[in-house]
Amino acid sequence: MTSSTVTSSQSPRPPRPNLAFRQLRGQRSPAEFAAAVRRAAHEIGERVSCDARYIGRVEAGEIRCPNYAYERVFLHMFPGCTLTDLGFAPRSAVRGRASRAPHEKREAYDPYHSTDSPDPHDLHDPHDLHNPYHPHEDHENHEESDVLRRAFMTRGGATVAAASLGPLGPAFDASAADRPAYRAGASDAGAVEEAVRRIRLLDDRHGADGLYRRAAAPLRAAYALLDVGATRQTTADRLHSGAGELAVSVGWLAHDSGRFDDARSHYAEALATAxxxxxxxxxxxAFCNTAFLARDAGRPREAVRAAQAAQRVGRGLGSARLMSLLALREAGGWAGLADRTGCERALARAQALFERGASDADPEWMSFYGEAELAGLEAQCWSTLGDWPRAARHARRAAQLQDPHFMRNIALYTAELSDDLARGGRPDEAAAAGTRVLDLLGQVQSSRIQTMLAGTARVLLPHRRAGAVSDFLERHASAPRPV
Structure with missing residues (x-):
């Protein structure tokens, strides 16, 4: 890593904004641009955890030079450009490798345990850490990797959240938080925030079932850090926000894996923190997810109230896309109450708000919310109301529009489509869609999707003599069930 020569007594120099990179983003929101980066990475076989916050840090100049994976992705996105054309500094100026002899002893800068934040001009991309637990890391510098391995293995606290959540290896402990002299720093807050991002990205790809229990460790450590206090008020604020978002994320994993009581508890914890x-x-x-959970748990009136509470709180945040999603949560509650008029009004409001477009005020966690999710949630409303043809039309559109990164959502929308077709009297098409879901279940683990598919199989039983339906039912019966 880059040696830090800045002491805590030195006043940091402000980072220089990357205007060239900001210009390349154009009219797209940071979340939309991050999605484009992930798509480009997929095209060339790279794996990057790009989100709106990463794009914001690049544009603010906090990341002076991207790691090698991001470099390849950016150069793929903008053929003919160099890193300098994209507004980045030369790698040698940031990492200092060109001027070092191979045998030269270097000070090990530990980005997770520095007492004060280093000079932003000395910062590079934190994703470039040589993480010994990362299965796709190229260990270019073994000395550097050994230093970091010792740091990850011997220093407790939430500071290794990102490492343990990368491949979801050994859960980290909270021993640092147990030491009376320990106070959380900015690096701890950053690790909690990274844990949230890793959970969301892994859930997008693989679903919740395999993640829930292993995600509980970072949540416990995050709240332990809140108990011991922070070095600065700004750090304390970040820790509270990060711990709350982590509680929502872990709550969602419980929700999607059918553990409704656990989910309710985690959402309540996040709401109390907020x-x-x-x-x-x-x-x-927190209210948004509470509304979604209430709908799924068969408490539609609570879903309406929670969604309306979320809208009252969210109005001042300046995000039309957030208000659109919250209107959809309300629509789901009205559908559960069989109130078609209330549902249609909320759906119309959601569509109008969505059409206002994305903005920089959109929360980072909403990167999943685009045209596909809008169509998918509307499909669920029409399905609840028993309008199967309309539900199937929206579910099909959702599956077609979804970014390949969100593998779980593709499986979800396709399962919704299969169920709507089955209930709408189109068994062969339903079986074909159900078979596509079974193809995806090798990569996606979601009890929610499994439950939907089981319901579809029951609806199709009277048609089991048809060839396509018979094949689907046989394969579904032999598919492994979630544990």
Whole structure:
């Protein structure tokens, strides 16, 4: 890693914004541009955890030079450009490798345990850490890797959240938080935030079932860090926000894997954290997920109330896309109450708000919300109301529009389509869609999707003599069930 020569007494120099990179983003929101980066990475076989916050840090100049994976992706996206054309500094100026002899002893800068934040001009992409637990890491510098391996293995606390959540290897402990002299720093807050991002990205690709229990460790450590306090108020604010978002994320994993009581508890924990610290963004998120859970748990009136509460809190946040999603949560509740008029009004409001477009005010966690999710949630409303043809039309559109990165959602929308077709009297098409879902279940683990598919299989039983239906039912019966 780059040696830090900055002491805590030195005043940091402000980073220089990357205007060239900002210009390349154009009218797209940071979340939309991050999705484009992930698509480009997929095209060339790279794996990057790009989100709106990463794009914001690049544009703010905090990341002076991307790691090698991001470099390959950016150069693929913008053929003929160099890193300098994209507004980045030369790698040698950031990492200092060109001027070092191979045998030269280097100070090991530990980005997770520095007492104060280093000079932003000395910062590079944190994704470029040589993480010994990462299965796709190229260990270019073995000395550097050994230093980091010792740091990850011997220093406790939430500071190794990102490492343990990369491949979801050994859960980290909270021993640092147990030491009376320990106080959380900015690096701890950053690790909690990275844990949230890793959970979301892994859930997008693989679903919740394999993640839930292993994600509980970072959540416990995050709240332990809140108990011991932070070195600065800004760090304390970040820790509270990060811990709350982590509670929502872990709650969602419980929700999607059918553990509704656990999910309710985690969402309540996030809501309490938001209200203690006066964090309206976190409060809106917690209410949003509470509304979704209430709908799935058969409490539609609670879903309506929670969605309306989220909208009251969210109005001042300046995100039309957030308000659109919250209107959809309300629509789901009205559908559960068999109130078609209330549902249609909420759906119309959601569509109108969505059409206002993305903005920089959109929360980072909403990167999943685009045209596909809008269509998918509307399909669920029409399905609940028993309008199978309309539900199938929206579900088909959702599956066609979905970014390949969101593998779980593709499986979800296709399962919705299969069920709507089956209930709408189109068994052969339903069986074909159900078979596509079975193809995806090798990569996606979601009890919610499994439950939907089981319901579809029951609807199709009277048609089991048809060839396509028979094949689907036989394969579904032999498919492994979630444990």
């Amino acid at each position: 209200r203690m610290t006066g964090d309206p963004a976190l409060e809106a998120h």
